[in-house]
Amino acid sequence: xxxxxxxxxxxxxxxxxxxxxxxxxxxxxxxxxxxxxxxxxxxxxxxxxxxxxxxxxxxxxxxxxxxxxxxxxxxxxxxxxxxxxxxxxxxxxxxxxxxxxxxxxxxxxxxxxxxxxxxxxxxxxxxxxxxxxxxxxxxxxxxxxxxxxxxxxxxxxxxxxxxxxxxxxxxxxxxxxxxxxxxxxxxxxxxxxxxxxxxxxxxxxxxxxxxxxxxxxxxxxxxxxxxxxxxxxxxxxxxxxxxxxxxxxxxxxxxxxxxxxxxxxxxxxxxxxxxxxxxxxxxxxxxxxxxxxxxxxxxxxxxxxxxxxx
Ligand code: NAP
Numbered sequence: 001x002x003x004x005x006x007x008x009x010x011x012x013x014x015x016x017x018x019x020x021x022x023x024x025x026x027x028x029x030x031x032x033x034x035x036x037x038x039x040x041x042x043x044x045x046x047x048x049x050x051x052x053x054x055x056x057x058x059x060x061x062x063x064x065x066x067x068x069x070x071x072x073x074x075x076x077x078x079x080x081x082x083x084x085x086x087x088x089x090x091x092x093x094x095x096x097x098x099x100x101x102x103x104x105x106x107x108x109x110x111x112x113x114x115x116x117x118x119x120x121x122x123x124x125x126x127x128x129x130x131x132x133x134x135x136x137x138x139x140x141x142x143x144x145x146x147x148x149x150x151x152x153x154x155x156x157x158x159x160x161x162x163x164x165x166x167x168x169x170x171x172x173x174x175x176x177x178x179x180x181x182x183x184x185x186x187x188x189x190x191x192x193x194x195x196x197x198x199x200x201x202x203x204x205x206x207x208x209x210x211x212x213x214x215x216x217x218x219x220x221x222x223x224x225x226x227x228x229x230x231x232x233x234x235x236x237x238x239x240x241x242x243x244x245x246x247x248x249x250x251x252x253x254x255x256x257x258x259x260x261x262x263x264x265x266x267x268x269x270x271x272x273x274x275x276x277x278x279x280x281x282x283x284x285x286x287x288x289x290x291x292x293x294x295x296x297x298x299x300x301x302x303x304x305x306x307x308x309x310x
Contacts, residue, residue: 001223001224001275001276001277001278002274002275003227003273003274003275003276003277003278003279003280004153004278004279004280005274005280005281005282006149006153006226006228006279006280006281006282006286007282007285007286008145008149008281008282008285008286008287008288008289008290009285009289011145011148011149011152011153011289011290011293012145012289012290012292012293013293014152015145015148015290015293015294015296015297016057016060016061016293016296018297019061019293019296019297019300020060020061020062022300023061023062023063023300024062026300026303026304027062030307030308032091032303032307033062033063033064034063034064034093034094034299034300034302034303035063035064035065035066035089035091035092035093035094035299035303036054036058036063036064036065036066036092036093036094036095036096036120036295036299037065037066037068037086037092037094037095037096038051038054038055038065038066038067038068038096038098039068039070039079039082039083039086039095039096039097039098040067040068040069040070040098041070041071041072041074041079041097041098041101041102041105042070042071042072042074042101042102043072044100047098047099047100050098051067051069051098053292054096054292054295055067057292057293057295057296058296058299061296063296063299063300064091066092068082068086070082072102073102073104074102074105075104075105076104076105076106076109076110079097079101079105079110080109080110080113083095083097083110083113083114084113086118087113087114087115087118092118093118093120093299093302093303093306093307094118094120094295094298094299094302094303095114095115095118095119095120096120096121096295097110097111097114097121111123111124111125112124112125116138117302117305117306118302118306119138119302120138120141120295120298120299120302121138121140121141121295121298122137122138122139122140122141122144122174122298123140123169123170127139128169128173128174131174131177131178131181132177134180134181138298138301138302139174139177139178139298140169140170140171140174141290141291141292141294141295141298142170142171142175142230142287142290142291142294143171143174143175143178144174144178144294144297144298145287145290145291145293145294146175146178146207146228146230146287146290147178147179147182148290148294148297149228149281149287149290150182150205150226150228153279155205155226155279157179157182157183157184157205158182158183158184159183159184159185160184160185160204160205161184161185161187161202161203161204161205162176162179162184162185162186162187162203162204162205162206162207163186163187163188163189163199163200163202163203163205163206163207164176164179164186164187164188164189164207164209165189165190165193165196165200165206165207165208165209165210165216165267166189166190166207166208166209166210166211166230167188167190168209171209171230172188172190172209173188175207175209176188179205179207184205187199187203196220197219197220200216200220200221200222201219201220201221201222202222203221203222203225204222204225204226205225205226205228206220206221206222206225206226206227206228207228207230208227208228208229208230208231208266208267208268209230209231209267210231210267211231211232211233211267212231212233212267213231213233213235213240213244213265213266213267214235214240214243214244214265214266214267214268214269214270215231215267215268215269216229216267216268216269216273217269217272218269218272218273218275218276219272221272221273221276221277222276223276224277224278225276225277225278225279226277226278226279226280227268227273227277227279227280227281228281228286228287229266229267229268229270229273229280229281229282229283229286229287230266230267230287231265231266231267231268231283232264232266232283232284232288233264233265233266233267234262234263234264234265235257235262235263235264235265236257236261236262236263238254238257240265241253241254241257241263241265243269243271244265244269244270244271245270245271246271246274249270249271264283264284265283266281266282266283266286268280270282270283
């Protein structure tokens with residue numbers, strides 16, 4: 001079997017197109033554009049790239065965006081004040097505090113402070129609780145994007161066995177809740193799960209979010225399954241690359257390692273997954289692209305809920 005490759009780009013482009021259209025309609029009919037505030041503290045290099053992407057995409061889609069870049073020595077109280085001010089502004093619909101935060105700041109308290117109705121990352125405990133109760137809530141962007149993608153590729157979730165490997169607050173846990181909401185039978189696996197292979201082999205839908213390059217081999221996959229690879233890992237080891245890619249892809253990857261020092265690899269062995277699965281998300285070009293698109297969707301939804309349904 002050769003798996004169908006689920007293109008995240010195709011889905012992300014569709015989501016962004018739809019958001020841009022709705023934003024234009026809102027501006028025309030109601031005279032406002034959704035506002036997104038992104039707060040970054042310190043100089044983390046990866047955060048700088050992520051925030052840049054978020055601000056650029058929101059501008060492309062016609063949203064209004066603000067980037068609050070605070071110095072690394074910002075105190076907990078100062079950051080709380082920034083969040084509080086954004087909570088109180090009517091022109092701001094979504095607030096995102098980019099993680100990780102410097103050590104002097106209590107991340108949990110900051111996330112709790114973001115108003116639930118502006119919590120476009122879906123990390124506030126009230127939204128997490130609503131999601132756990134099966135209510136509609138702003139949900140974390142990566143798993144929400146995966147559900148959207150599965151729907152658009154017409155992959156049945158109702159009644160199917162979905163196995164999620166990983167239980168982080170950002171991916172694994174909300175992923176499991178969202179799959180449950182789609183009426184899947186859900187199993188969550190983690191570091192301490194015994195006989196992982198026995199569990200994954202029964203998965204019709206296997207979502208892998210652990211952060212270990214090529215960890216899930218073909219023998220873990222039920223023939224005909226849908227495999228969603230959330231992992232993003234930098235691989236510089238050419239021997240490992242040889243295990244992960246077929247000849248055509250390998251040549252490209254080895255060139256990338258030579259040029260950049262690493263190539264991006266998921267948590268699933270892509271060569272073996274393509275042979276076993278019916279559907280497979282590639283890395284890069286799969287799930288990674290959905291997150292920012294869903295952030296735009298969440299900001300638009302937050303704006304509509306808060307401003308139109310008051
Ligand atoms: P995380 O917070 O480190 O969580 C990893 C999870 O994997 C933990 O629950 C851990 O179990 C589990 N795990 C680790 N090794 C395992 C093993 N050998 N067997 C079974 N479970 C294992 O990571 P995360 O934030 O969820 O991210 C996971 C991956 O997704 C990373 O590669 C990250 O870069 C990527 N990611 C991608 C996107 C995107 O595409 N937009 C967004 C977020 C994350 P325990 O809880 O028992 O320790």
